[in-house]
Structures are given as structure tokens and as C-alpha cells.
Amino acid sequence: MSRLLDRIDSPADLKLLTQQELKQLAAEIREELVAIVSANGGHLASNLGVVELTLALHRVFQSPRDKIVWDVGHQAYTHKLLTGRRGEFASLRQYQGLSGFTSRDESEHDPFGAGHASTSVSAALGMAVARDLSGDNYHVVAVIGDGAITGGMALEALNQAGHLGSRLIVILNDNGMSISPTVGALARLLDKVRFDRRYHRAKEKGKRLLDALPLGKRLWRASQQVESGVKGLIMPTMLWEELGFAYMGPVDGHNLHELEIALAQARDYRVKPTLVHVVTTKGKGHLPAEGDAVYFHGVPAKSAGSKVIPTYSEVFAQTVLRLARENPRLVVITPAMPEGNCLTTVQAEFPRRVFDVGICEQHAVTFAAGLVTQGYIPIVAIYSTFLQRAFDQIIHDVCLQDLPVIFAIDRSGIVGDDGKTHQGTFDLSYLTLIPNLIVAAPRDENELQHLLDTAVKSDHPMAIRYPRGAGLGVKLDTELQPVAIGKGEILRRGEAVAILAIGATVAPALEAARELSSSGIEATVVNARFAKPLDSELIIDLASRIKRLVTVEENTLNGGFGSSVADLLQKSGLSGVPVRSIGIPDDFVEQGAQAILRAKYGLDARGIVRQVLSLFPTLDSHSWPKVKDEAKASPF
Numbered sequence: 001m002s003r004l005l006d007r008i009d010s011p012a013d014l015k016l017l018t019q020q021e022l023k024q025l026a027a028e029i030r031e032e033l034v035a036i037v038s039a040n041g042g043h044l045a046s047n048l049g050v051v052e053l054t055l056a057l058h059r060v061f062q063s064p065r066d067k068i069v070w071d072v073g074h075q076a077y078t079h080k081l082l083t084g085r086r087g088e089f090a091s092l093r094q095y096q097g098l099s100g101f102t103s104r105d106e107s108e109h110d111p112f113g114a115g116h117a118s119t120s121v122s123a124a125l126g127m128a129v130a131r132d133l134s135g136d137n138y139h140v141v142a143v144i145g146d147g148a149i150t151g152g153m154a155l156e157a158l159n160q161a162g163h164l165g166s167r168l169i170v171i172l173n174d175n176g177m178s179i180s181p182t183v184g185a186l187a188r189l190l191d192k193v194r195f196d197r198r199y200h201r202a203k204e205k206g207k208r209l210l211d212a213l214p215l216g217k218r219l220w221r222a223s224q225q226v227e228s229g230v231k232g233l234i235m236p237t238m239l240w241e242e243l244g245f246a247y248m249g250p251v252d253g254h255n256l257h258e259l260e261i262a263l264a265q266a267r268d269y270r271v272k273p274t275l276v277h278v279v280t281t282k283g284k285g286h287l288p289a290e291g292d293a294v295y296f297h298g299v300p301a302k303s304a305g306s307k308v309i310p311t312y313s314e315v316f317a318q319t320v321l322r323l324a325r326e327n328p329r330l331v332v333i334t335p336a337m338p339e340g341n342c343l344t345t346v347q348a349e350f351p352r353r354v355f356d357v358g359i360c361e362q363h364a365v366t367f368a369a370g371l372v373t374q375g376y377i378p379i380v381a382i383y384s385t386f387l388q389r390a391f392d393q394i395i396h397d398v399c400l401q402d403l404p405v406i407f408a409i410d411r412s413g414i415v416g417d418d419g420k421t422h423q424g425t426f427d428l429s430y431l432t433l434i435p436n437l438i439v440a441a442p443r444d445e446n447e448l449q450h451l452l453d454t455a456v457k458s459d460h461p462m463a464i465r466y467p468r469g470a471g472l473g474v475k476l477d478t479e480l481q482p483v484a485i486g487k488g489e490i491l492r493r494g495e496a497v498a499i500l501a502i503g504a505t506v507a508p509a510l511e512a513a514r515e516l517s518s519s520g521i522e523a524t525v526v527n528a529r530f531a532k533p534l535d536s537e538l539i540i541d542l543a544s545r546i547k548r549l550v551t552v553e554e555n556t557l558n559g560g561f562g563s564s565v566a567d568l569l570q571k572s573g574l575s576g577v578p579v580r581s582i583g584i585p586d587d588f589v590e591q592g593a594q595a596i597l598r599a600k601y602g603l604d605a606r607g608i609v610r611q612v613l614s615l616f617p618t619l620d621s622h623s624w625p626k627v628k629d630e631a632k633a634s635p636f
Contacts, residue, residue, distance in 0.1 A: 005025060005086065006086075008082055009084060011063050011082055011109075014082065026052055026055060030051060030284075032089065033047050034048075036092055037092075039090075040090075040092050040093050042092060043074040043100065045282045046145075047076075049175055049282040050075050050253070050280060052256050056259035056263055057141065057143070058082055059260060060264050061141060063083065064107075064108040066141065067124065067138065067140045068141045069140070069142045070102050071144040071145060071154075072114055072115065072117050072119075073115060074100060074101055077092070079109070083107055096590070099419055100418060100591070113421075115420070116421060117148035117359045118151030120148070121142045121161065121168075122156070123142070128140040128161075132166060139167075139169065140167075144171070145172075146175065147358065150359060150360070151360055152363065159243060162245055163244060168273040169263075169276065172249075172278060174278060175280045244272060247274075249262070250278070250279045251278050251279065254280065310445065310470070311342070311470050312448060313410055315448055316408055316410070316466070317345055319448070319453075320332060320379060320381075320452070321345055321346050323453065324350055327377065330353070331354070331371060331376050332379045333354075333355045333357060333364050333368050333379070333380050334380075334381045335356075335357055335382060336360075337382065338354065362392070362393050365390040365397060366397040369393075369398050379406040379407075381408045383409070383410050383422070384424025384425075387427065403461060406456065406462055407462070407463040408464055411467070412468075412555075413467045413555065414603070419589075424465070425554065427463070428531050428553060429558060429563075432531050436460055437532065439462075440464050440483075442503065443501075443527045443529070444506075445471030446475065446477055450483050465503060468594070472507060485533070486533035488528045488535040488539075491506070492525040494521075494523040494524050495522060495524075497516075497523045497550060498526060499513060499608065499612070500542075500565060502527075503553070503554060504554055508608055509605075512608035513525045515609055516612055523612065531564065534565065539568060539569075548577070548578055549565070549569075549578070550581075550582065551579065551581045552582045553582070554584070556583060557585060560581075560583055561583075563581070565579065578615055582601075582611050585601070
């Protein structure tokens with residue numbers, strides 16, 4: 001029997017379906033989500049939770065004329081299926097396939113690209129004001145989760161939206177979760193709303209009773225003067241109304257009929273902006289995801305069985321736990337990412353010393369700075385892509401005051417399938433320009449633990465960036481030893497060329513050196529360790545003696561490690577020494593497996609060999625070493 005889903009080529013097709021057919025379609029969509037996400041990896045639980053909400057939105061509104069803005073965009077898989085991308089859905093999060101987030105380049109039904117939280121209300125308000133200035137008449141809807149709405153940017157946008165009074169609809173998708181359970185005072189307030197509908201029932205019954213009595217309408221108006229006190233006790237919706245929004249809800253987010261009624265009312269209400277509070281279950285319809293929405297938030301792609309090697313994130317957490325046992329003044333701060341940073345084991349043993357501040361990266365950094373002033377040692381555990389959001393706080397609140405905050409920067413470099421919004425390819429550039437900040441990257445998971453120990457004992461702010469995924473499988477030292485700040489190490493000696501690598505690029509640099517040796521090109525390989533301060537003495541010595549340098553980094557070349565090395569040589573009077581810098585060009589890195597992308601940008605052994613050989617133009621190409629291609633799926 002053919003699926004209803006196979007007949008949906010645009011949102012207009014939904015309007016022809018009966019309520020019973022819509023229920024069948026919702027079930028088929030969930031089956032498709034589970035099948036594709038299980039194979040490709042991606043965000044499962046969040047998408048399962050908004051199937052009915054997405055169907056209702058596309059039945060009530062007229063996309064793409066009406067603008068539907070999804071916060072983060074990671075929950076827009078059903079939206080993609082319904083807006084002409086069903087035939088490409090199997091390519092989700094694959095190289096040159098559909099994005100795992102909304103993308104303006106992908107469809108006219110995606111009016112705003114996303115990937116980070118708390119942006120939707122700001123973007124939607126901009127669209128609503130543009131509509132009003134142009135004298136147009138379309139609707140603008142922002143769909144935001146209860147985790148993202150706690151972010152400072154979302155609250156700033158809500159404040160302005162209420163002040164302007166522009167016609168805007170905000171859908172609060174309330175499931176009690178972001179990636180982890182939502183934290184904070186606003187989350188507790190939403191819990192009250194989510195679980196107590198007595199106020200709404202009492203209010204409706206009271207209004208019907210008064211309408212039937214003489215002078216009933218006057219009595220109803222008078223009752224509104226005391227309503228705020230009662231409402232604050234029974235059903236705290238005053239927050240939204242004080243911000244200037246008409247509040248509707250809570251609405252059952254899995255009841256299509258109720259959803260369509262509520263959304264149609266919000267659509268037709270033109271007095272002021274409206275907030276529709278929709279209560280959903282993350283992982284709805286897939287029992288494993290309903291039972292563990294945290295685990296099924298982001299599902300890894302299926303892979304063949306292999307040796308289990310701890311990830312860098314796991315080694316980070318193990319080391320933090322060890323350091324926390326040794327030092328009672330060490331604390332950890334994470335912006336809504338305790339699971340992603342593998343901090344649950346630290347939380348279990350030291351619940352009062354691990355702070356999940358929600359999706360509030362700016363606050364996380366300044367909160368850490370405040371802790372330092374009172375003698376504590378804070379580690380801010382954060383993804384590279386999210387640390388970008390706190391750039392001002394790193395400069396003004398930490399480094400300007402030379403406060404020894406530790407930044408443990410996970411997912412640095414090429415992260416893979418999450419794509420453009422999540423690649424950590426800018427941190428070396430934007431961190432090394434800041435005075436007082438030490439910036440380091442370990443060659444492997446063992447060095448990571450030593451650098452963390454170094455940071456804890458440092459008197460200056462220090463950032464340690466490390467990649468996504470498994471380590472190299474090296475043995476972990478049982479004793480931690482501080483690393484000399486600003487000192488690299490020579491791992492292999494040769495007089496033909498010097499390869500200066502940092503972080504995850506050290507391993508392929510060593511492999512490239514072994515391959516080059518087969519053609520008689522002996523390379524010195526340096527584990528630079530520090531992007532700031534550079535090991536100036538070592539670099540100048542190598543440049544003076546060997547006179548051929550190659551730098552390698554998983555970071556943009558603009559202002560990165562290679563740029564710092566070239567600047568050092570210029571200032572040292574060695575500008576004539578040829579340098580080849582390998583890294584990310586002036587572009588955003590698309591989605592795709594890490595191996596494919598590293599091969600594309602020449603960051604694997606093959607690419608490093610190619611750049612080294614370009615320094616030897618007289619070498620017969622037939623004698624070039626044959627490097628094993630580790631990324632056979634790559635077209636490059």
C-alpha cells in the first residue's frame with residue numbers, strides 16, 4: 001500500500017487530508033524520521049516531538065508567503081519532508097546532501113538559516129517589522145523551545161517585540177528539554193504552566209457565568225483588576241502579558257485539532273504579538289526516545305564495529321573528575337551541554353560544583369570570571385562554535401582583567417555532519433588576538449589531560465581546544481605533569497623540511513613524514529602545542545637551519561596558527577623562508593564526514609605530502625611517495 005507521505009510534495013497537499021489521514025501521515029513521518037536518522041545520524045527526539053505541530057503550522061499558514069522561523073533549526077526535519085524535500089531526505093546530513101538545520105540556500109520555505117539557539121524571535125521580529133514598513137500582510141511565526149527561550153538573546157527580542165507591538169506569533173514548544181533538561185527559574189515557571197490547567201478552566205467557566213447575568217460584562221471587566229494576583233498564584237502567565245504578548249495555552253502539542261484551532265486564533269488576532277504555549281513530548285511516538293530524550297537528542301550514524309577508544313570529551317571529563325577530587329575550589333560551568341561534554345559523572349560526584357547555566361554562553365563566561373575573583377578555579381566546558389557567542393565577555397570580563405578562567409573547547413576544527421553552523425574552525429584566530437590568553441591544542445588525548453593540569457596551575461586565562469570524536473588510542477599517563485607554556489616539541493628530525501603541526505593535525509603530519517622519507521625527503525615534525533605564545537625560539541631556529549616550513553592546522557588560515565608563524569618570521573628578518581600553510585580557506589566548511597572534509601582541505605597525510613613536495617619543484621614527480629588515501633569516499 002502506498003504511503004500518504006509519498007503524495008505530499010508541498011504544504012498545499014496537507015490541506016486536502018482528513019483528520020484521520022493526518023494521523024496516519026504523522027505515523028508515517030515518524031517511521032521515516034527513525035529510519036533516516038538511525039542511518040545518517042542527527043537530531044531524533046526533538047523532531048519526533050514536533051510532528052503534529054509542524055503539520056498544523058503548514059495547514060494554518062501559507063508557507064513560503066507566511067514566514068515560519070525555526071529556532072536552532074535542528075527540529076525542522078518534518079518541515080523539510082513537507083516542503084518539497086522528501087525525495088532528497090535520505091541525503092540528510094551527508095556530504096552535499098540536505099542540511100540538518102534550516103538553510104536559505106536549500107528552500108524558499110526556510111526564510112532564515114539557523115544552527116544556534118535563541119535567534120528565532122529576533123529574526124522573526126525583523127521580518128515582521130519589514131512587512132509593516134513595506135505595507136505587506138503576511139504572517140510571521142517563530143517556533144522556539146523552552147530551553148532556547150531562556151537565552152538572553154531571546155528575552156531581548158521578546159522585550160522589543162512587546163514594546164513595538166508588531167503582529168508576530170511566537171510558538172513556545174515546551175517539552176522541558178533543550179539537549180538536557182531545561183534549567184533555571186523560567187523553566188520552573190513553565191513547569192507550573194505545563195502541569196496545571198485549573199486556571200484556564202476556572203476562567204472560562206467564570207466568564208460564561210457572568211455573561212449570563214445582568215451587568216455581567218461590567219463585572220467581568222472589574223474582575224480583571226484582581227485577576228493578576230490570582231493568576232500569579234494559580235497560573236503564572238503574567239510574564240508574557242507584562243512583556244506585551246497575548247498568551248494562549250497551554251495547548252496539547254500532539255492534538256492536531258486543538259493545535260489548528262489555537263494557531264488559527266493566533267493568526268487572526270491582530271491587536272498585539274501572541275505567544276502560543278504548546279506542550280509536547282520530546283521523542284513522541286518512539287518509545288526508546290520518549291524514555292531517554294537526552295540520549296536520542298543527537299543520534300550517531302550507524303558504523304561498523306571497531307575498537308572502542310575513549311573520545312576526547314570522555315578523557316576531558318575523566319581528567320576534570322580527577323582534578324576536582326584533588327582541588328575543592330575547582331568548579332565546572334557548561335551552557336546546557338553536560339551530556340555533550342561528558343560531565344554527568346562529575347555532576348554525580350560533585351553536584352554543587354558543576355553548573356549548567358542553560359543556553360547562556362555570555363553569562364557562563366562572566367559567571368566564571370566572578371568565581372575567579374573569589375578564589376575559585378572555573379573550567380568553562382563549551383563547544384567551539386558556541387564560544388563564539390561570548391567573544392566580548394572573553395575579552396572584557398576575563399582577559400582584560402587577566403582572570404585565570406579555563407576554557408575547555410570541545411568540537412574544535414572540523415566536526416563533520418552538523419555542517420556550517422557547527423564547525424569549530426575559527427577559535428585559533430579569534431582567541432590568539434586577545435592579550436593575556438594562552439591558547440593550546442593537544443596532539444592526542446594523553447596530552448589533553450596534561451594541558452588541563454597546566455591550565456589549573458596557571459595564573460592566566462587559558463584555552464584548550466580539542467577535536468570531536470575518538471582519540472588516537474594512546475596510553476594515558478597515570479601521573480599528570482604541567483607542560484611548559486609556550487614550548488613545542490620535536491617528534492621527528494630531518495633536514496629537508498620542517499612541518500609545524502598543532503592539535504589534531506600532528507598525527508597526519510607524522511604519517512606524511514614517514515611517507516616522504518621513502519623519497520629521500522626527511523622532515524622534522526613539530527608538535528607546536530601552543531598557538532599563543534608561540535615557541536619562537538624553536539621556530540626561528542628551524543627556519544634559519546632548514547629554510548622550508550609547512551604549517552598545518554584545522555582552523556581558518558586567516559589569522560590562524562600559520563599566519564602567526566609567518567608574522568613571527570617577518571619580524572625576525574626571515575621573511576624569505578618559504579612557508580606553505582595548510583588549513584581552511586576563507587569559507588564556511590560544509591557538512592560531511594570528517595575524513596572527507598579533511599581530504600578536501602589537504603589536512604590528511606596525502607594533502608600534507610602534496611604541500612611539502614611543492615617546496616621541491618625540481619623533484620621528479622615519478623619519485624613522489626604514494627600515500628595511502630584514508631578517505632576513499634572523497635571525490636578529491
